[in-house]
Amino acid sequence: MQHRNIAFIGAGNMAGAIVAGLVEGGYPADLISVCAPSATHRDALAERYGVHSRSDNAACAAEAGVVVLAVKPQLMAEVCGALRSQVDFSGKLVLSIAAGVTVERFCALLGEQLNIVRIMPNTPSLVGKGMSGLYAPEYVTAEDRDFTAALMESVGKICWVEDEHGINQVIAAAGSAPAYFFLFMEAMQQEMERQGFPADKARLLVQQAASGAAALVEASPEVSIGTLRERVTSKGGTTAEALRVMNEQKLPEIVASAMQAAIARAQDMEKQF
Numbered sequence: 234m235q236h237r238n239i240a241f242i243g244a245g246n247m248a249g250a251i252v253a254g255l256v257e258g259g260y261p262a263d264l265i266s267v268c269a270p271s272a273t274h275r276d277a278l279a280e281r282y283g284v285h286s287r288s289d290n291a292a293c294a295a296e297a298g299v300v301v302l303a304v305k306p307q308l309m310a311e312v313c314g315a316l317r318s319q320v321d322f323s324g325k326l327v328l329s330i331a332a333g334v335t336v337e338r339f340c341a342l343l344g345e346q347l348n349i350v351r352i353m354p355n356t357p358s359l360v361g362k363g364m365s366g367l368y369a370p371e372y373v374t375a376e377d378r379d380f381t382a383a384l385m386e387s388v389g390k391i392c393w394v395e396d397e398h399g400i401n402q403v404i405a406a407a408g409s410a411p412a413y414f415f416l417f418m419e420a421m422q423q424e425m426e427r428q429g430f431p432a433d434k435a436r437l438l439v440q441q442a443a444s445g446a447a448a449l450v451e452a453s454p455e456v457s458i459g460t461l462r463e464r465v466t467s468k469g470g471t472t473a474e475a476l477r478v479m480n481e482q483k484l485p486e487i488v489a490s491a492m493q494a495a496i497a498r499a500q501d502m503e504k505q506f
């Protein structure tokens with residue numbers, strides 16, 4: 234892929250995961266800067282991955298061709314306001330990973346016809362297993378779209394959405410989703426501990442079952458996930474009993490309501506931030 238000078242504004246969980254995935258995947262570390270007011274996280278990234286650690290957002294953004302906005306949505310207006318007064322964004326590619334901040338809002342904050350792509354990544358990018366949704370307004374060039382796609386493909390898989398609302402739907406299915414699976418795995422580990430297993434064995438059982446199930450889904454694209462479930466479920470057996478309880482307690486409906494709540498929250502944030 235093409236290599237450009239990238240400034241990450243924000244050095245938290247998600248920026249850290251992308252930086253790690255990029256450098257591990259061979260992106261030149263000396264072309265990456267991470268910028269945040271507090272040195273703790275950015276210095277840790279600099280030490281571990283050889284990227285530059287900076288404290289001055291505007292200087293860092295001014296020197297980069299690609300600026301990744303990776304602060305919390307509620308800080309975006311303040312951070313962008315300070316950048317706009319000091320940095321000329323024409324000719325730069327701006328990538329936002331924030332939930333709930335629209336292209337229209339970024340154009341108001343940083344300049345009309347801003348060359349921006351919204352990315353909705355997730356933390357498994359840290360280990361090259363990320364899933365990112367991408368949205369760009371139509372005027373963004375094919376070259377910038379291709380660069381963004383290649384950047385995120387270097388830390389996982391990507392999916393373009395045609396409509397900006399698709400980013401909110403990607404949040405529900407991928408951005409927030411690792412937390413759903415972690416909650417499920419946590420609950421399973423806790424139950425195994427209640428059953429008397431030590432924490433390390435309980436975790437091993439759950440983690441291997443989860444990664445095995447995910448690997449099986451990935452290795453069987455022609456088989457529906459429902460069929461994979463049926464293959465585990467012997468008539469009158471143990472799985473059927475476990476699934477009966479989950480269905481009686483409406484797990485599928487709970488999942489659907491949870492995903493709808495994530496989308497609704499993203500839409501609220503669009504009005505708020």
Ligand SMILES: NC(=O)C1=CN([C@@H]2O[C@H](COP(=O)(O)OP(=O)(O)OC[C@H]3O[C@@H](n4cnc5c(N)ncnc54)[C@H](O)[C@@H]3O)[C@@H](O)[C@H]2O)C=CC1
Pocket residue numbers: 242243244245246247248268269270271274290303304305306308312330331332353354355356408409
């Ligand atoms: N954590 C996740 O799984 C995902 C997060 N996102 C998005 O990524 C963005 C960041 O989220 P996290 O990394 O989870 O948050 P975080 O709280 O871990 O990181 C935020 C970073 O911003 C830095 N920061 C605070 N004020 C700043 C300023 N004035 N200038 C520069 N940096 C500043 C903080 O020091 C910190 O390094 C959010 O907008 C969120 O919506 C998107 C997808 C997944």
Ligand SMILES: O=C(O)[C@@H]1CCC=N1
Pocket residue numbers: 332404408409
């Ligand atoms: O919870 C959030 O708002 C962010 C966006 C997706 C994952 N974390």
